[in-house]
Amino acid sequence: MEFFLEVLIGGLLAGLMYSLVAIGFVLIYKASGVFNFAQGAMVLFAALTFVSLLERGVPFWGAFAVTLLSMLMLAWAIERMVLRPLVNRPPITLFMATLGLSYIIEGLAQTLWGAQVHGLDLGISDEPFEVAGLLLSQFDLFAAGTAGLLVLALSLLFNKTRVGISLRAVADDQLAALSIGIKLQKVWMIVWAVAGFVGLVAGLLWGARLGVQFSLSLIVLKALPVLIIGGFTSIGGAIVGGLIIGASEKLAEVYLGPVIGGGIENWFPYVLALLFLLVRPAGIFGERAIERV
Amino acid sequence: MAGAPLLELQHISLSFKGVKAVTDISFTVQQGEICALIGPNGAGKSSLLNVINGVYPPDEGMVGFNGNSYRKMQSHQAAVQGIARTFQNIALFKGMSVLDNVLTGRNLKVKSSWLEQTFHIGRAASDIAKQRQKAEEVIDFLRINQWRNSIVGTLPYGLQKRVELGRALASEPRLLLLDEPMAGMNSEEKAEMSGFILDTQRELGTTVVLIEHDIGVVMGLSDHVVVLDYGRKVGDGTPDEVRRNPEVIAAYLGTSH
């Protein structure tokens, strides 16, 4: 039983790390309807930039600020060169554009900073410690706390600031938002920049966990089933989806793995997400639109 | 007009997320008549068409068609039964040519399998020629020959409406549902479209249910008018009867026209 709980809690905490990537994705999907496959590449870009600056002797917060600035510039460039020319195109076209975008960002990150693996130490030990008789990872707890703070900050941004309110207006109805004078392009840029910031946070945590390397870009593949379960449009859904995926993935690995063989964590979330879809075709929190004809 | 009705709606109710769109509506449409559904925006006219051909399942009530009763009609089943329709916002296949769009209307009449067609064996040759000929007849009928190979998405609105009618006619329907076939047209185009609808009824014997806002057109075209308001039926009869119905005048004609 204790072992089960440990696995479960470990899974839940790891799931929040997936949620972090998924949140950036949800932001962009909500505000611009773009299914952003490049979110993983953005995580890689942020982490690689940050760690390379650190290694060149830039202090932590300096590196953080410069990386954030470069994410802003990236958002600006994306809005200018990709989103604006593709406005009013079908969603599938925008999705494919983000595939291209992920290639560009990955290539760019590695051209600038090289392809070798970097270690990243955030000063949080990964030593397990004991809570109520259960061994928990300190790092996982830290990551979970960060995710919580991030969600809090985002909900403040969305609900209390002017920018946030126009953002919600755009998410609700682009045309109506345009007609009351909200600048779509500005909102998009801000959203992509915020998603870039979320990518930076996710990149730091993931980078500290796995080392900063190319495979960070692939965590977008982990975020996808999370989104399917939580729905594309709900930050709360991204959290819950992450918890479900994280927990079931770990449990399956521990209890199912020995039966059918190891390495199932690549496909298990997808099969789980697929099963969810068959029951709820728009995810748990997604709304199914009534098709008007 | 005698005999059993072709279409019979019995106590149809429909709601979306608790909002009533249509409440307890019953009426019948006789074989071979043109029946108009009129009423202000949001009266539930389109929803009713969607119930008739199975796009939305009704919460309550039955749809009777051609002697059979259905609790819940599937779209596919409706098509097989001979119900064809056009849509308010044009639902053509925009990336395909006019001819291909009309040909898709004949998909239920295709006899040869895809393998026969792919390898040009068996029934394929005669089948392809037959479908093509029928499609050309529809294209002639609607006088859209010169746009036969144009991609539908590039055509002006009025023509698209005509192509959509063509796709519906290609299936040789028994019942044709037209959702605002003349919306956004000028009077000349409206007259032309009215002509096509009348020809369809007279020459092909097709029963028509249509939604239209232009009262002049409706009164001139229809044998039978059903008036809806806030999802309820407020009038049902010949154009003359409806014109004199005080409830209808209050609900619709008196206010907006």
Place this chain on the structure above:
Amino acid sequence: MLYRESGQFSTSYLAEGRLFKLYQQRWGFYALLAFAFLAVPYLGNDYWFSAILIPFLVLSLAGLGLNLLTGYAGQISLGSAAFMAVGAFAAYNFQLRIDGMPLLLGFFFGGVTAALVGVVFGLPSLRIKGFYLLVSTLAAQFVVTWVLTQFGWFSNYNSSGVISAPPLVILGHDFSSPAGRYLLTLGVAAALFWFAHNIVHSELGRRWMAVRDMDTAAAVIGIPILQTKLLAFAISSFILGIAGALWAFAYLGTVEPHGFDLSRSFQILFIIIIGGMGSILGNFLGAAFIVLLPILLSNLSATFLAGVVDPGQLENLQKIIFGALIIFFLIKEPAGLARLWQAFRERSRIWPLRF
């Protein structure tokens, strides 16, 4: 005017459905086919066969498979490589386990197996649409590679999961030389392109496009949606499966499951974006582009930037260029290279006049 079309009319509905309506085009096409089958095997050298022509043909074929599903039937997929893997491993096992299985029949059964797997992963497409369907195809991608790696039976218990080509012999003729492998690939590709061309110009092709353009309307006019989508998955996967078998046996010789990973699926998607979705010709153009660009880039850098750019940087540069081209095409020419070629042909009909 490069050629005249006056006086040439289609006199039957069947004639109108031909691939090339003008005899100039028809003869041009026959000449091209004759050149590819008869002249190229003598003119080409081993490098051309092995490094350019064979991968070009196989990737065209894979593009064709995905294009039927995505470009024609409108169902987006990121699992193309999985179906190629199924085809390759199934063809290998049919060859291995059934004595006297003819090579081409083995390919065919490999394709059929891929088609069945395609149908399984296409089943959710009834309930789920658009981006959500990506999950089903990604599931195919990950499940298939895992199964092939996990269970040794599929690779005949090779320790690293590698399968090797069976003897490439058809009716006593040996096709294992580079020119032979080229001819084998060309023959299979030509047959499948003919097959696919006929499908997209038949009722089934029309149904696919109808489902792609507006599935609600397609259902209302009586098109059986599930059957239409599943046939798209089946036929697409069939072609991808055979492409996978060719990739393994005619191009590489040996292959492991991870040779068919997600980046291969992306590569095939890029072929149809660049070449043109919903175009048969586009698959060739896109594949040629994907095969030639890296070669061109490495030659250019060897000539002009010798010693300055290392291979790793070149690969990054290539990624950036590919990504930028994808976006460029989506913005400027969503119908891909095929549209450019069509525009060129229109111009050449009236050249030197402008209108």
